[in-house]
Amino acid sequence: MSGSITKDEFARMITGAAAMIRARHAALSALDCVAGDGDHGATMLRVAQQLEKAFAPGGEEDLRACLREAGWSVLGVDGGASSSLFGIFFGGMADAPADAGATGASQLAAMFEAGLATVRKQTKAQPGDKTMMDALVPAIAALRAAADAGKGVKESLYDAAAAARTGTEGTRHLTARYGRARLLGEKTRGHEDPGAASMSLIFEGFYDGFGESKGESGNA
Amino acid sequence: MRMKKFINKPENVVLELLEGLALSHPDKIRLAGSNLVARAVPKAKGKVGVVTLGGSGHEPGLSGFVGEGMLDVSVAGEIFAAPGAPRCLEAIRMAEYGAGVLFIVLNHAGDVLSANITMDMARREGLNVKMTLTHEDIAGGPNPEDRRGLVGFLPVFKVAGAAAEEGRPLEACFEIAERMGRNMRTLAVAVRTATHPSTGQPIFELGDDEMEIGMGQHGEAGTGRMMLKTANETAEIVLDMLLKDLDVKAGEELLVIVNGAGATTLMELFLLFRHVHQILQARGVKLIRSAVDEFITTQEQAGFQLMIARMDAELIRLWDAPSNAPYFVVR
Numbered sequence: 001m002s003g004s005i006t007k008d009e010f011a012r013m014i015t016g017a018a019a020m021i022r023a024r025h026a027a028l029s030a031l032d033c034v035a036g037d038g039d040h041g042a043t044m045l046r047v048a049q050q051l052e053k054a055f056a057p058g059g060e061e062d063l064r065a066c067l068r069e070a071g072w073s074v075l076g077v078d079g080g081a082s083s084s085l086f087g088i089f090f091g092g093m094a095d096a097p098a099d100a101g102a103t104g105a106s107q108l109a110a111m112f113e114a115g116l117a118t119v120r121k122q123t124k125a126q127p128g129d130k131t132m133m134d135a136l137v138p139a140i141a142a143l144r145a146a147a148d149a150g151k152g153v154k155e156s157l158y159d160a161a162a163a164a165r166t167g168t169e170g171t172r173h174l175t176a177r178y179g180r181a182r183l184l185g186e187k188t189r190g191h192e193d194p195g196a197a198s199m200s201l202i203f204e205g206f207y208d209g210f211g212e213s214k215g216e217s218g219n220a
Numbered sequence: 221m222r223m224k225k226f227i228n229k230p231e232n233v234v235l236e237l238l239e240g241l242a243l244s245h246p247d248k249i250r251l252a253g254s255n256l257v258a259r260a261v262p263k264a265k266g267k268v269g270v271v272t273l274g275g276s277g278h279e280p281g282l283s284g285f286v287g288e289g290m291l292d293v294s295v296a297g298e299i300f301a302a303p304g305a306p307r308c309l310e311a312i313r314m315a316e317y318g319a320g321v322l323f324i325v326l327n328h329a330g331d332v333l334s335a336n337i338t339m340d341m342a343r344r345e346g347l348n349v350k351m352t353l354t355h356e357d358i359a360g361g362p363n364p365e366d367r368r369g370l371v372g373f374l375p376v377f378k379v380a381g382a383a384a385e386e387g388r389p390l391e392a393c394f395e396i397a398e399r400m401g402r403n404m405r406t407l408a409v410a411v412r413t414a415t416h417p418s419t420g421q422p423i424f425e426l427g428d429d430e431m432e433i434g435m436g437q438h439g440e441a442g443t444g445r446m447m448l449k450t451a452n453e454t455a456e457i458v459l460d461m462l463l464k465d466l467d468v469k470a471g472e473e474l475l476v477i478v479n480g481a482g483a484t485t486l487m488e489l490f491l492l493f494r495h496v497h498q499i500l501q502a503r504g505v506k507l508i509r510s511a512v513d514e515f516i517t518t519q520e521q522a523g524f525q526l527m528i529a530r531m532d533a534e535l536i537r538l539w540d541a542p543s544n545a546p547y548f549v550v551r
């Protein structure tokens with residue numbers, strides 16, 4: 001029997017991610033002042049709000065429909081490159097086949113991989129370029145490795161969040177090569193990339209959110 | 221320091237500025253759909269629609285160029301941030317009069333990302349859209365992908381808009397926009413920073429006695445920071461780089477635009493233009509058309525953009541064609 005992630009489980013992850021963004025949005029804006037115009041935290045607050053809305057009780061019951069709805073409304077945040085990338089990431093997760101994973105963790109990994117594939121269609125940025133990819137790519141690789149090793153959803157999300165955090169910390173030592181920040185070159189060294197920092201907060205929030213209440217998925 | 225701007229609430233600035241813009245030219249433009257700036261009187265059926273997108277805070281760019289002879293719909297984003305794909309898609313549907321839509325995009329990461337996502341969705345819906353990218357800022361280096369779209373959007377809107385108005389097919393409008401784009405070059409100079417209207421933060425730092433050549437639309441740092449120079453010296457440095465990059469030869473015909481960044485006076489812009497004119501004359505290059513004004517600004521940033529473009533007979537004719545866009549009237 002194939003594993004599955006329920007809408008309610010994913011909604012808990014979203015709630016955790018939104019709480020994390022709300023707690024840290026001022027720090028995200030401060031990071032964005034280094035090479036951007038200091039509004040990244042405000043953009044991410046609006047992204048978090050749209051994500052929560054798409055997964056709110058009383059909405060769509062189907063997980064994929066919720067993801068599509070979330071992706072579309074995050075694109076509508078009008079927050080420049082960040083909200084566009086988060087929008088296609090969540091929207092793209094809906095493209096994963098419903099039976100792609102044998103366990104909850106491998107199903108989740110397949111969903112994130114589908115989201116990443118959608119993002120890759122729109123940006124050539126790779127890990128090392130000081131973008132959100134520095135958090136996203138290792139997070140998903142860690143999630144996949146954990147799922148393949150037979151770990152449960154909660155443990156796999158823990159690995160993903162840890163990898164995202166390590167990736168984000170690594171952006172401190174990099175110079176920006178993409179987006180508006182690339183024009184500042186060396187000046188960006190010494191600070192974390194705000195996009196990577198947001199992505200890593202989201203994964204930490206996923207872990208926190210999934211861990212609350214019932215814990216492991218019954219199917220895992 | 222407290223931000224000295226006439227603002228009600230930072231979060232309402234974009235909507236309020238768009239409302240003010242539309243209300244000040246009710247015979248020409250209106251707000252439609254999700255705060256899209258559209259023509260008050262839609263274009264006739266069977267003609268190509270022309271659409272653009274871009275962040276706000278750069279007024280009158282880009283929405284001030286919606287009007288007969290130029291744009292059909294402009295999608296304004298938040299301050300200095302590209303609008304998302306859903307509103308761009310809505311604008312493209314609105315500008316479809318049966319002959320397809322030309323989507324003009326200035327090369328900035330967020331704008332291009334939104335535009336590419338929009339194009340994906342438009343293709344899925346079977347909409348007939350062609351996208352043209354403007355990237356004429358030579359500060360970006362030799363690779364066109366790295367060159368930002370600056371005030372060169374103006375001639376592209378103008379000639380492509382005029383071609384669309386004449387009833388030329390989408391393929392022709394696209395080719396004209398691309399030809400205009402290939403033949404133009406811009407370089408920006410900044411002397412003083414601006415404050416972000418939402419955060420109140422300065423968008424870059426520059427010493428009191430310095431100027432920076434190659435400054436981007438949002439105060440992204442350029443490469444040539446130096447002591448402030450006179451109008452003539454500055455015009456000469458910048459024009460020289462542009463002429464070399466475009467490989468302009470004696471006898472060729474140029475359009476020249478001097479665009480003020482927001483706080484640089486028209487007085488200064490005229491001084492700069494005067495010397496550009498003198499240099500071109502001395503080199504035997506024909507300055508056949510010109511525009512000196514604020515077309516795209518960055519709040520109270522001080523500085524200017526100088527654009528030169530090589531023109532052919534058709535581009536000149538389209539540049540001269542009528543337009544009633546509020547910030548570029550040609551009779």
